[in-house]
Amino acid sequence: MKHILTSDQFSREELLEIFEEARKLQEAAELPQIMKGKILATVFLEPSTRTRLSFETAMLRLGGQVISIPNAENSSLNKGETVEDTGRMIDIFADIIAIRVPKRGQVEEFSRQVTKPVVNAGDGTGDHPTQILLDLYTIWKNRGTLDGLTMGLMGDCAHSRVLRGMARMSSVFEMNYVFISPVELRMEEDVKRLLAERGRGVRETISLAEVIGELDVLDVNRIRHEYFEDQERAQEIGKQFILTKEMVLKGRQQLIVLDPLPRINTVLPEIDELPQAKYFEAVENGVFVRMALMKRMLD
């Protein structure tokens, strides 16, 4: 576990260890200053305030320091430097690196020349393992277990790195899955194959209403208009996949609603006050999950 590149690199035991560690940190009266003398580099060649600040907060609260490339404009990549050379440079300055890039696979490229631990903080349609980790931790923390739960993954199952990654990471537990997506954006075969191999129950539907009563978790992700040729169809689909309070109230009382945020035509603000809404709690949990992960990577 030198680098954290994908959502399916974790075993069941590793996930539970990370979750236990995150909870220990979250419950600590005072945070241990275990990162003293350490430097985190946040390299965001595509900007993401939430993820960048979450990593930085985690590092600073454990006593460490931060250097940052908050966007690509200021980077030497803009002058024509390769991702590998940028990696070699950051490797010299930092003790641990969180990097976001616009294209799938670029974090892997970056990590190839790097001796320090690298965390993939999002690589296009590729993956975003710490987002999945913090969502999964949020479910585990609320329910005490992950085995036996049924998880709805709603939105663009074809392209969303978060929905795809969630299916892959969580399936080391005995979960069941419902993919809720428009027919154009169904979950791809690679993920379905993995779930089948692991013996997980899978169902697909275009209608949340049909399955809402069966779900323990509903992870919602935006549908991007750019994936549709027919913009009228995109509009119509977009409306169908907005989550309303009415719908949430049709679900189980223990339902956990997640959204990686920012919410763009996903969960309506009217849901925020419901106990089912866990997306802001997940942001808070994320700081501790990232603390636990960085601690593990630097041990």
Place this chain on the structure above:
Amino acid sequence: MKHILTSDQFSREELLEIFEEARKLQEAAELPQIMKGKILATVFLEPSTRTRLSFETAMLRLGGQVISIPNAENSSLNKGETVEDTGRMIDIFADIIAIRVPKRGQVEEFSRQVTKPVVNAGDGTGDHPTQILLDLYTIWKNRGTLDGLTMGLMGDCAHSRVLRGMARMSSVFEMNYVFISPVELRMEEDVKRLLAERGRGVRETISLAEVIGELDVLDVNRIRHEYFEDQERAQEIGKQFILTKEMVLKGRQQLIVLDPLPRINTVLPEIDELPQAKYFEAVENGVFVRMALMKRMLD
């Protein structure tokens, strides 16, 4: 005093307490490391180097740490997130928040969902209370009192958040006011009404020369061309409202000249060497005023 949103939320006693605290910090042989373990978020959805770095310096010198959104481009607001959701996110990461936004009222919107103390670091034509605080502190520090002084507010009295805010904040003291502005940009009624209610003397003029001899303080603010339809008129007015050394020397010896900076057709560099020029001293004072304010907010 949970959030600092406007210039008129301070009582006379509160202002004097903040000024005393700022002076104590400024005179300390060593700064107390009272912010250890605390994180300030500087959220500048409109960039302002001076204000951002002043807050950050204040926090770092008291032993705290900083996370930052230095401009809107890198923020999730750019992806369509609401100001309220950005607030909820920052609330989770930081212990105290300094925020600048392009539009009046947006800091108030932002603060609505935030449990941590928020400082308005400028909201369009709205307000900028810490700029006023540091200018007022500079006068208090130099003169030992604010009661009895006559303050000239020169420039765009109609739109300048600094001139408007200065009148409102300072009028809890027994000051007199002279508004020096082109007829198009006269101080609005709300401010005049407040001053009248508080029994403060008010005079209006278009000519600084006429009143320069009566002033203890002259606070100068730029006139923006975009508020004029007639650009020739704007040019002419602009020239009239530049402050020269000759004019300053016509005033009292104790005159205090202030300018929020950057100076754009306001105070000429030839004034810098005069003892009357206090705008750079005010920048230095500002770091200690912000320390005192943040200390108070986190107590």
Place this chain on the structure above:
Amino acid sequence: MKHILTSDQFSREELLEIFEEARKLQEAAELPQIMKGKILATVFLEPSTRTRLSFETAMLRLGGQVISIPNAENSSLNKGETVEDTGRMIDIFADIIAIRVPKRGQVEEFSRQVTKPVVNAGDGTGDHPTQILLDLYTIWKNRGTLDGLTMGLMGDCAHSRVLRGMARMSSVFEMNYVFISPVELRMEEDVKRLLAERGRGVRETISLAEVIGELDVLDVNRIRHEYFEDQERAQEIGKQFILTKEMVLKGRQQLIVLDPLPRINTVLPEIDELPQAKYFEAVENGVFVRMALMKRMLD
């Protein structure tokens, strides 16, 4: 040595003291926290990730803190503030300042109103003394001496601040020089005059192949197309001045290859694995050279 503005302001003794200090820091089991309570401002009105993060890493690892203007867009210069006023502002916030600007001479302008130590981190075609320092330190560290060595400076000798600065800084030692450049981009007279005054051997050529066997050091710098009227000629020249593995292997075994990076048509990646390639080692050395320099400036 209040400000570090140019490459030729250092005596032989000063350079050796800085190098000894850098080596001491580099070999220390634990870095001394000598910058505790100090703030470095990195003011990059032209972005440069490598140089900015190197300075910041140096400061943080010695226990200090950092405030930053990572690009001009976010600076008040963009609103029309002069470089001098920006200097006055940063002077108030920071204890030491590293600044990059787009135009030659602007760092000198900036430093004029500044009481704190300023380091020129690149001013257009002007200078970049810390880059030269770190390259020279890398040679000294590898060879144990600088006297008697022959240094090839290859690329745009006319405009490159790094090639020009290297000749000027290093010539306090008894070195010999070979300028390898296209005829359009020959080293200018001022540098040649200085080397002549100091009695250093100088040779000029357009062909690296001709001289590769004589070199102890080869410092390579990119040739910018924008300096050529004839773009076909620019292309052709560009190709001739790319450094290949084949060429490096024709040189001495002890040859040290340097490049300020990012590499744009300079050293090919195929060289990276050769022991002659010292450009990544130089990035690492640079952190310690900047530590040593800042220590000296703040002593």
